[in-house]
Amino acid sequence: MSLYRIFPASVGSILLLAFLCQAQAPAPPTGLALKSEIEPLSFFVGQWTCAGEFVASRKLISSRIAVAPDLDGYWLVFRWDDNAPNQFHALELWGFDKAAKHFTNFTHDNFGGVRLFNSPGWDGDTLIWTGDALTTPPTLNQRFVIERKPPKEFVISWQMRKPEADWATGDRLTCQRAKP
Numbered sequence: 770m771s772l773y774r775i776f777p778a779s780v781g782s783i784l785l786l787a788f789l790c791q792a793q794a795p796a797p798p799t800g801l802a803l804k805s806e807i808e809p810l811s812f813f814v815g816q817w818t819c820a821g822e823f824v825a826s827r828k829l830i831s832s833r834i835a836v837a838p839d840l841d842g843y844w845l846v847f848r849w850d851d852n853a854p855n856q857f858h859a860l861e862l863w864g865f866d867k868a869a870k871h872f873t874n875f876t877h878d879n880f881g882g883v884r885l886f887n888s889p890g891w892d893g894d895t896l897i898w899t900g901d902a903l904t905t906p907p908t909l910n911q912r913f914v915i916e917r918k919p920p921k922e923f924v925i926s927w928q929m930r931k932p933e934a935d936w937a938t939g940d941r942l943t944c945q946r947a948k949p
């Protein structure tokens with residue numbers, strides 16, 4: 770006699786639970802047109818592989834980045850995943866604040882952190898996001914400096930600033946567009 774005949778609701782519930790546990794969030798839609806405000810950041814759309822180091826220790830680091838438009842083209846979803854043995858993972862939403870007339874970047878990470886960065890946009894081939902954890906008043910103790918290397922590469926440096934000090938680079942990675 771099968772377990773289904775003895776416990777029909779339980780087996781169905783277990784199968785449904787197993788299915789739901791394996792389900793993943795749907796991927797952002799591809800081919801979505803960006804709104805004109807966010808179009809200057811379209812260079813990043815796609816898949817990237819990155820390699821670099823933590824500057825002080827010279828410990829190697831590598832990551833994968835996936836960037837796709839979402840929410841009707843008003844935002845870019847920027848998904849950052851370090852490769853093992855490093856453990857940093859982040860989900861960023863890049864958009865444009867029409868009232869303040871600058872780009873915004875909300876960064877959520879796997880350590881429970883939430884940070885807000887702002888950028889005036891490209892200065893030549895350099896884009897700088899400045900901000901920090903969401904606090905009141907807001908602080909400007911971290912930044913990401915991105916140097917675009919057309920057509921298929923960028924360098925990203927994470928920097929921090931301590932009181933009475935200049936910016937110090939924590940890590941730097943060179944990212945190349947992943948081959949399909």
